[in-house]
Every structure is written in C-alpha cells, then in structure tokens.
Amino acid sequence: MSAQLKAKLSPYELRQEIRQGVHQGNTSGLAAGYVQCNLAILPADYANEFLRFCQLNPKPCPLIGIADKPGDFMLPQVGQDVDIRTDVPAYEIFEHGEHKARVNNLLDVWRDDLVTFMLGCSFSFEEPLLADGLEIRNITENVNVPMYRTNIACQPAGRFGGNMVVSMRPMKAADAIRAIQICSRFPAVHGAPVHLGDPAQIGIVDINKPDFGDAVSIKEGELPVFWACGVTPQMAIRHAKPPFCITHSPGCMLVTDLLNSRLSIL
Amino acid sequence: MSAQLKAKLSPYELRQEIRQGVHQGNTSGLAAGYVQCNLAILPADYANEFLRFCQLNPKPCPLIGIADKPGDFMLPQVGQDVDIRTDVPAYEIFEHGEHKARVNNLLDVWRDDLVTFMLGCSFSFEEPLLADGLEIRNITENVNVPMYRTNIACQPAGRFGGNMVVSMRPMKAADAIRAIQICSRFPAVHGAPVHLGDPAQIGIVDINKPDFGDAVSIKEGELPVFWACGVTPQMAIRHAKPPFCITHSPGCMLVTDLLNSRLSIL
Known part of the structure; x- marks a missing residue:
C-alpha cells in the first residue's frame, strides 16, 4: 500500500x-x-x-x-x-x-x-502547530525530533524518579510565542514548552548533540524551544x-x- | 491623603x-x-x-x-x-x-x-502577572517600564503609521512562558508579547538605553520580553x-x- x-x-x-x-x-x-x-x-x-x-x-x-x-x-x-x-x-x-x-x-x-x-x-501538538503555519524543523528535515537529558528533576514517586527529557524545535521568537499559545491548549500532550533560549540553563551541554533522536539545524535568529518529552517516563522506568x-x-x-x-x- | x-x-x-x-x-x-x-x-x-x-x-x-x-x-x-x-x-x-x-x-x-x-x-496585564507570583522588574525597582522604538512597522491607515514601540520586562524563560499564557488571555491590553530574546532582531541597538521610561536591570539568565506598547499610537499621531x-x-x-x-x- x-x-x-x-x-x-x-x-x-x-x-x-x-x-x-x-x-x-x-x-x-x-x-x-x-x-x-x-x-x-x-x-x-x-x-x-x-x-x-x-x-x-x-x-x-x-x-x-x-x-x-x-x-x-x-x-x-x-x-x-x-x-x-x-x-x-x-x-x-x-x-x-x-x-x-x-x-x-x-x-x-x-x-x-x-x-x-x-x-x-508530541505528534498531537505538532499537528495544530503545522496547521497554524509554523515550521517544525524535524518534519522539514525529515528526521526524528532531537531530545536531550536535562537537569530539571522530576518529582519522584516511590521507585520512579530522574530528570526530565525534553524535545527541541527551533523557532523565531514570534513563532515561539505563538507555539506557546497553541500548546497551552493541549495539556494532555505535554502542554506549553518548559524552556526556551539558552540550553545550558537546563543542563544541555551541546545542542548539536542530542541524547536521543537527530540533530536539526538552528538558523540565525532562532531560539531553541524545549518541550517536556515522553522519553522522560521511559527514563523513570529504567530508574525504577x-x-x-x-x-x-x-x-x-x-x-x-x-x-x-x-x-x-x- | x-x-x-x-x-x-x-x-x-x-x-x-x-x-x-x-x-x-x-x-x-x-x-x-x-x-x-x-x-x-x-x-x-x-x-x-x-x-x-x-x-x-x-x-x-x-x-x-x-x-x-x-x-x-x-x-x-x-x-x-x-x-x-x-x-x-x-x-x-x-x-x-x-x-x-x-x-x-x-x-x-x-x-x-x-x-x-x-x-x-499595561497596568491591566501587570496585575495578573504579579498575582501569579511573577516579578515585574520595573515595579520591583520602582521606575517607569523601559520602552523602545523598534523596526516593526505598523500597518498604516491614511495619515497614521510608523513603527511599533515596545515595553520590556526581563524574565527567566519559564516565567516568560507563563507570562505569555497569562497575557494571551488579555488581548484588550496588548495581549501576548511580540518578541523575546535578542533585542537587535527588532531593531533595538542598546537594551540599556530605552527611548522612553527607565532602564531596568537584566539579571544573568534572563531574557528580555517585549510587549506592544501604548506609546505606539502616540508616535502614530505625531506621524499624522x-x-x-x-x-x-x-x-x-x-x-x-x-x-x-x-x-x-x-
């Protein structure tokens, strides 16, 4: 087919x-x-x-x-x-x-x-972002979204714990603001981004070397925008x-x- | 009194x-x-x-x-x-x-x-930001909010035109994301920010020298966040x-x- x-x-x-x-x-x-x-x-x-x-x-x-x-x-x-x-x-x-x-x-x-x-x-929030005319770099470049381990600690529960993993999509500032508005409507699929701008602030050493997925190009004038990622619970399970x-x-x-x-x- | x-x-x-x-x-x-x-x-x-x-x-x-x-x-x-x-x-x-x-x-x-x-x-949106526990630097420092001329052109109408003036409040990324969510609920008082991050992208040469109001301190790890400002129509009137x-x-x-x-x- x-x-x-x-x-x-x-x-x-x-x-x-x-x-x-x-x-x-x-x-x-x-x-x-x-x-x-x-x-x-x-x-x-x-x-x-x-x-x-x-x-x-x-x-x-x-x-x-x-x-x-x-x-x-x-x-x-x-x-x-x-x-x-x-x-x-x-x-x-x-x-x-x-x-x-x-x-x-x-x-x-x-x-x-x-x-x-x-x-x-994240597939669920990428759809309304695309429908709003925003570019999603990993889709444009036909690769997996880049994902990174961070220093943002999850709230532990019993044997489950560890740090948050985030996905990253680079955007111009105005597009990032629009993406925050759209994703805020979808808390059931990660909701608004958790960070944008300087990757070091959340413990990411090299934005060009994701821990999971593939690197994407970040163009002049774009900010990396970071969403909480579904790899986080997988890491928590490995932790448990x-x-x-x-x-x-x-x-x-x-x-x-x-x-x-x-x-x-x- | x-x-x-x-x-x-x-x-x-x-x-x-x-x-x-x-x-x-x-x-x-x-x-x-x-x-x-x-x-x-x-x-x-x-x-x-x-x-x-x-x-x-x-x-x-x-x-x-x-x-x-x-x-x-x-x-x-x-x-x-x-x-x-x-x-x-x-x-x-x-x-x-x-x-x-x-x-x-x-x-x-x-x-x-x-x-x-x-x-x-902006007084109207500063109130819910404060109520949400966000710091507003110009209020903390007890000065007028810093305002800047930008290179963002307004849509002209007859004799009225000119570029947008913005106000700026520095915030950590997570606070900026929260501020975008809150301000998006208030389109009648400037709504969501129009820009964040690099001031040069909207034509601001020196963030420490506002065109109107007073400079505020921007701390390590903070992003300047820019809102459309009510000085814009005053500039448009001067233009007309x-x-x-x-x-x-x-x-x-x-x-x-x-x-x-x-x-x-x-």
Missing part, C-alpha cells in the same frame, strides 16, 4: 493492518488528526507508583488512559477493538531496567498482572528497574480513535 | 479627587483591579483614520472604548459620571505634531469636533500631525469602572 493510501486509513483500519503485520514500523503522519500514544506497560505492583509519578509530573507524563485493571489487554476507552498486545507495530521489552528484546506483538509475553498506561505524544516492563518502540505508537482536537482544553 | 488610603478609593471616588485637584500626578497602583486607559483625543476628520489604524494594529492599539460622537465629553460606557475633560490628572496638547502644553483639565480647550479614544494599558490633539500625560491615566478581570477572554 502506498504511503498516501496509508495516510488515509482510519485509526481502526490502520490498527487492523498493524495487527495483521501488513503495516510495520513508524506511525508518524498516519491517521492524521488522531491521538497517538506513548506506552508503558508495568506489573501491577509498580502501577500505583507509576500513576503517582505521572500525576506529579504531568508535563512529561500526560496520561491519556489507563487499563481498567491488571491483565486487561482490550482498551475500549481509546478505540474500537483495541488490543494492546497486537495493535502497536513494535514493542521494547525490559527486565530489571535492561533492554531484552524488540517484538512485534505481545501474545507470547502477556501476563495477567500487566497494567497498560497510555501517555500523550521493574523486573519486567514493556514500552512502545520509538516512533511506533498506539494509534487511537480519539481526535487530537478533542484534547484541546479551549 | 496617604498613599495607602488613596489605593483604596473606588475608581469613582478617585476620579472625583482628580476632578477636584486633590489627587494630582501618577495613577499607577491606584484603584487596584480596575482598567486604566491610554487616551487619544482627535478632531473628527482624523477619527476614522485613527480608528482604522487601531483596528489594523490591535496589539499596540487595543481599543477599550470610543466616545459615541464628536464633542462627547461624558463617557458613561467606561464609568459613572466620567468627564474626560476633568477626570485625568494631566493631559498633553499637541498642534501639528508639536508638543504645546501640559494641562490639568480640558475645560478651556474642549471643542465640539473632538473624538475620544480609550486604549488598553493633526492640527490639534490631546493625549494623557505619561502615567496619568483615565481610571475606569471596568474590572481588569472582565477583560480576560477566558
């Missing part, structure tokens, strides 16, 4: 293609207009602490949904016939904080004690070292039936 | 004190919570052009009210018994763009062709050189019965 045709699939149709292995890899740009989620799947005895961590750190860890109870793999709250075991293109499995495997479904590893958390993702956990593979998100525009608080 | 007692006067009581000459000078900090307005009083044959100028440049020239018709000096739309000829502490009179006199009332110079424009003022016009004297505003909080769009 062509990329153009794929982009026109409904979220339900796209999830079916993913489930059947017809679509593999990145979900960026697909099912335009619909919320895509970061995933964290944790054993029940870590779930309450992780939930508290998300509530204490809503900018990097904005909760879109949680499974009703441990072991639930069907997630009707975010879409028709969503099976979290099969409907994401790729997953990463960790044991005691160590990466163990990348898999294309969870049918063999699912457990009755696993609790699924769905977290907001649960004996077993699952995340989505970067860029391979859970595509929901929720409309991005419905996340707007205004 | 002590400053403390004065601060507690209602807008109506304060205007009466001003009318009777009991209160003279600055209105900053008085009648807390109520909208204070910049004034432009122009002959009728300039009024439509100035109105168009305001509509084309709403950030520097946010209209709070206009007299119903030429010659009207009573302005019930902004408060009880408001007489624009007597209820402002000091006025500046211009002829053909040249300053002619500073007067304490307009009883001797009022004309039947004069149209009064009331424009939003009407044979006769009146403005308020800087800092000596029309205090209205309108609540600042009612200007919030959200």
Whole structure:
C-alpha cells in the first residue's frame, strides 16, 4: 500500500493492518488528526507508583488512559477493538531496567498482572502547530525530533524518579510565542514548552548533540524551544528497574480513535 | 491623603479627587483591579483614520472604548459620571505634531469636533502577572517600564503609521512562558508579547538605553520580553500631525469602572 493510501486509513483500519503485520514500523503522519500514544506497560505492583509519578509530573507524563485493571489487554476507552498486545507495530521489552528484546506483538509475553498506561505524544501538538503555519524543523528535515537529558528533576514517586527529557524545535521568537499559545491548549500532550533560549540553563551541554533522536539545524535568529518529552517516563522506568516492563518502540505508537482536537482544553 | 488610603478609593471616588485637584500626578497602583486607559483625543476628520489604524494594529492599539460622537465629553460606557475633560490628572496638547502644553483639565480647550479614544494599558496585564507570583522588574525597582522604538512597522491607515514601540520586562524563560499564557488571555491590553530574546532582531541597538521610561536591570539568565506598547499610537499621531490633539500625560491615566478581570477572554 502506498504511503498516501496509508495516510488515509482510519485509526481502526490502520490498527487492523498493524495487527495483521501488513503495516510495520513508524506511525508518524498516519491517521492524521488522531491521538497517538506513548506506552508503558508495568506489573501491577509498580502501577500505583507509576500513576503517582505521572500525576506529579504531568508535563512529561500526560496520561491519556489507563487499563481498567491488571491483565486487561482490550482498551475500549481509546478505540474500537483495541488490543494492546497486537495493535502497536513494535514493542521494547525490559527486565530489571535492561533492554531484552524488540517484538512485534505481545501474545507470547502477556501476563495477567500487566497494567497498560497510555501517555500523550508530541505528534498531537505538532499537528495544530503545522496547521497554524509554523515550521517544525524535524518534519522539514525529515528526521526524528532531537531530545536531550536535562537537569530539571522530576518529582519522584516511590521507585520512579530522574530528570526530565525534553524535545527541541527551533523557532523565531514570534513563532515561539505563538507555539506557546497553541500548546497551552493541549495539556494532555505535554502542554506549553518548559524552556526556551539558552540550553545550558537546563543542563544541555551541546545542542548539536542530542541524547536521543537527530540533530536539526538552528538558523540565525532562532531560539531553541524545549518541550517536556515522553522519553522522560521511559527514563523513570529504567530508574525504577521493574523486573519486567514493556514500552512502545520509538516512533511506533498506539494509534487511537480519539481526535487530537478533542484534547484541546479551549 | 496617604498613599495607602488613596489605593483604596473606588475608581469613582478617585476620579472625583482628580476632578477636584486633590489627587494630582501618577495613577499607577491606584484603584487596584480596575482598567486604566491610554487616551487619544482627535478632531473628527482624523477619527476614522485613527480608528482604522487601531483596528489594523490591535496589539499596540487595543481599543477599550470610543466616545459615541464628536464633542462627547461624558463617557458613561467606561464609568459613572466620567468627564474626560476633568477626570485625568494631566493631559498633553499637541498642534501639528508639536508638543504645546501640559494641562490639568480640558475645560478651556474642549471643542465640539473632538473624538475620544480609550486604549488598553499595561497596568491591566501587570496585575495578573504579579498575582501569579511573577516579578515585574520595573515595579520591583520602582521606575517607569523601559520602552523602545523598534523596526516593526505598523500597518498604516491614511495619515497614521510608523513603527511599533515596545515595553520590556526581563524574565527567566519559564516565567516568560507563563507570562505569555497569562497575557494571551488579555488581548484588550496588548495581549501576548511580540518578541523575546535578542533585542537587535527588532531593531533595538542598546537594551540599556530605552527611548522612553527607565532602564531596568537584566539579571544573568534572563531574557528580555517585549510587549506592544501604548506609546505606539502616540508616535502614530505625531506621524499624522493633526492640527490639534490631546493625549494623557505619561502615567496619568483615565481610571475606569471596568474590572481588569472582565477583560480576560477566558
């Protein structure tokens, strides 16, 4: 199927293609207009602490949904016939904080004690920024957004803690101001930026060497603008070292039936 | 009357004190919570052009009210018994763009062709910023806000034109982001900042030498944040050189019965 045709699939149709292995890899740009989620799947005895961590750190860890109870793999709250075991293109499995495997479904590893958390993702706020005529450099340059570890400490909750990870998009000052206005309407997908200007102020040593993703060009007269990033909860999970956990593979998100525009608080 | 007692006067009581000459000078900090307005009083044959100028440049020239018709000096739309000829502490009179006199009332110079424009003022947005715990440097340092001519061209309308004047308040990045959120709710009093960061990008050569008002200290790690300023329409009027016009004297505003909080769009 062509990329153009794929982009026109409904979220339900796209999830079916993913489930059947017809679509593999990145979900960026697909099912335009619909919320895509970061995933964290944790054993029940870590779930309450992780939930508290998300509530204490809503900018990097904005909760879109949680499974009703441990072991639930069907997630009707975010879409028709969503099976979290099969409907994401790729997953990463960790044991005691160590990466163990990348898999294309969870049918063999699912457990009755696993609790699924769905977290907001920057795809949802990039859409209204683009619709407003703003340029998003990582999209223009067709690379992953640059992400950086910072010295901004998250509020710890039990075994979960660590520093915030941020994503960066360079903008002219007037565009940065407009982006702050637009993103303020979307607290469920990281909300307003957390910093702009001097990267050193938040502990970033070299803006051209992101810790995750790819570097993008910063043009004369542009400011780097920093958003809280969904890699933060992944770092917090590594910090907590649960004996077993699952995340989505970067860029391979859970595509929901929720409309991005419905996340707007205004 | 002590400053403390004065601060507690209602807008109506304060205007009466001003009318009777009991209160003279600055209105900053008085009648807390109520909208204070910049004034432009122009002959009728300039009024439509100035109105168009305001509509084309709403950030520097946010209209709070206009007299119903030429010659009207009573302005019930902004408060009880408001007489624009007597209820402002000091006025500046211009002829053909040249300053002619500073007067304490307009009883001797009022004309039947004069149209009064009331424009939003930064006092109204400084209040919610302070209430949110943000520091406003010019208030901390007890000086006038620094203001600068920029290279940002206003949209011209007939004889009115020129570049935008901005006010500047230095803030840490996170505070600047919060200030953008708060001020975005108040488009009637200049709204969100128009620029932040490098002053040279908007044509400001030396941030320590404001064109109007006083310099304030900018601390390590702070960004200058720039708002469209009510001096802009005054410059536009000088540009248009009407044979006769009146403005308020800087800092000596029309205090209205309108609540600042009612200007919030959200």
